[in-house]
Amino acid sequence: MKIKWGVIGCGGIALRRTIPGMMLSENSELVAVMDTNFEAAEKVKEEFGAKYAFSSAEELLNVEEIDAVYIATPVFCHKEQVKLAAEAKKHILLEKPMGLTVEESIEIDGICKKNGVKLGVGLMMRFSSYHQKMKELISNGVIGDIVSMRGQFTCWYPEMPGVWRQDKKLSGGGALIDMGIHAIDLLQYISSTKAKTIACFSNNNVFKYSVDDSSALLMKMDNGATAFVDANFNIPDNAAKCRLEFYGTKGSLLAEGTLGQVEDGTILLTTSDPDAAYDAQQNREDKAFEKVEITKTGNMYEKEISSFANAIINDTTPEITAEDGIFVQTIVEKAYLASQDGEYKSV
Numbered sequence: 001m002k003i004k005w006g007v008i009g010c011g012g013i014a015l016r017r018t019i020p021g022m023m024l025s026e027n028s029e030l031v032a033v034m035d036t037n038f039e040a041a042e043k044v045k046e047e048f049g050a051k052y053a054f055s056s057a058e059e060l061l062n063v064e065e066i067d068a069v070y071i072a073t074p075v076f077c078h079k080e081q082v083k084l085a086a087e088a089k090k091h092i093l094l095e096k097p098m099g100l101t102v103e104e105s106i107e108i109d110g111i112c113k114k115n116g117v118k119l120g121v122g123l124m125m126r127f128s129s130y131h132q133k134m135k136e137l138i139s140n141g142v143i144g145d146i147v148s149m150r151g152q153f154t155c156w157y158p159e160m161p162g163v164w165r166q167d168k169k170l171s172g173g174g175a176l177i178d179m180g181i182h183a184i185d186l187l188q189y190i191s192s193t194k195a196k197t198i199a200c201f202s203n204n205n206v207f208k209y210s211v212d213d214s215s216a217l218l219m220k221m222d223n224g225a226t227a228f229v230d231a232n233f234n235i236p237d238n239a240a241k242c243r244l245e246f247y248g249t250k251g252s253l254l255a256e257g258t259l260g261q262v263e264d265g266t267i268l269l270t271t272s273d274p275d276a277a278y279d280a281q282q283n284r285e286d287k288a289f290e291k292v293e294i295t296k297t298g299n300m301y302e303k304e305i306s307s308f309a310n311a312i313i314n315d316t317t318p319e320i321t322a323e324d325g326i327f328v329q330t331i332v333e334k335a336y337l338a339s340q341d342g343e344y345k346s347v
């Protein structure tokens with residue numbers, strides 16, 4: 001069985017990554033695309049062989065054969081489009097962040113529950129073979145008990161007039177909600193921990209738009225570990241390696257370039273004897289690190305689409321749920337408040 005998809009918002013991420021991923025999915029078929037920019041929709045229809053292109057969500061949702069929609073529009077459009085899709089009884093895979101605020105994301109979840117449709121959230125980096133491997137190694141105790149973590153995710157995002165992401169009313173926030181959200185989610189997912197208390201500095205160092213261009217978040221996790229997330233819109237793309245780092249009582253796992261839209265990167269592992277005595281020399285050997293071999297299992301967007309389609313076919317809970325999306329957004333929202341108030345916040 002194949003799930004028949006409609007795509008709402010077929011510009012940016014949908015065109016670049018998710019629709020190409022959908023083409024690779026064995027249990028999915030692209031039927032219709034919609035964008036308020038009709039020319040863009042028409043172009044995507046031609047390129048990927050969809051049956052229909054529309055300029056309104058209502059028209060797309062009238063196509064009876066569509067089982068599910070993927071919503072990849074600017075964040076301020078999400079709630080209204082989820083409502084229309086849920087009322088049309090279509091299952092929904094919704095891009096992150098779910099809504100402009102946690103309150104809106106909870107409402108979105110409620111709308112889907114009320115209408116009996118499944119809701120999945122586009123935190124697709126969980127599907128990366130690199131992140132799955134790190135999760136496996138950590139859950140097998142290879143680096144011992146996790147005591148410290150870091151997630152860095154940045155891009156160069158200078159001021160551009162009229163861009164929705166640079167207007168807080170349309171995006172809900174800047175570097176932290178747009179990019180940091182993936183790093184926060186991955187740190188928790190890979191280490192199987194959850195944030196409990198947070199502190200944050202979030203501000204504009206370089207650009208004048210109404211969202212943060214720099215956010216530094218510190219989290220105390222439920223296992224006692226600490227985690228640091230740095231998300232910036234003001235570091236040149238080539239200047240940051242977008243790192244994920246996990247330090248435990250027996251070693252560490254250090255990833256470079258795995259956080260991003262391409263399933264790629266490098267992971268280094270080192271382990272040592274947890275019963276070793278204190279060494280006053282504190283010598284460090286570069287050679288202690290070895291590269292972790294990764295068996296790539298596909299494309300993370302294909303896996304994201306196939307996984308959600310499977311949840312519909314088998315009537316199971318989507319792998320990445322609304323609760324996951326709401327929890328990570330709660331951390332982001334409280335981080336913005338913590339920065340404003342200069343206080344720690346509980347999550």
Ligand SMILES: NC(=O)c1ccc[n+]([C@@H]2O[C@H](COP(=O)([O-])OP(=O)(O)OC[C@H]3O[C@@H](n4cnc5c(N)ncnc54)[C@H](O)[C@@H]3O)[C@@H](O)[C@H]2O)c1
Nearest residue numbers: 009010011012013035036037072073074077095096097122
């Ligand atoms: N998971 C990821 O890796 C990832 C990466 C980038 C973006 N995103 C998320 O995807 C969503 C879209 O981001 P983007 O970067 O693709 O944005 P974008 O601005 O590049 O593209 C959005 C598209 O939506 C269209 N659009 C605007 N208003 C619309 C409406 N009311 N109805 C239908 N279409 C409309 C635009 O014409 C454009 O083609 C956001 O939620 C963003 O956070 C996720």
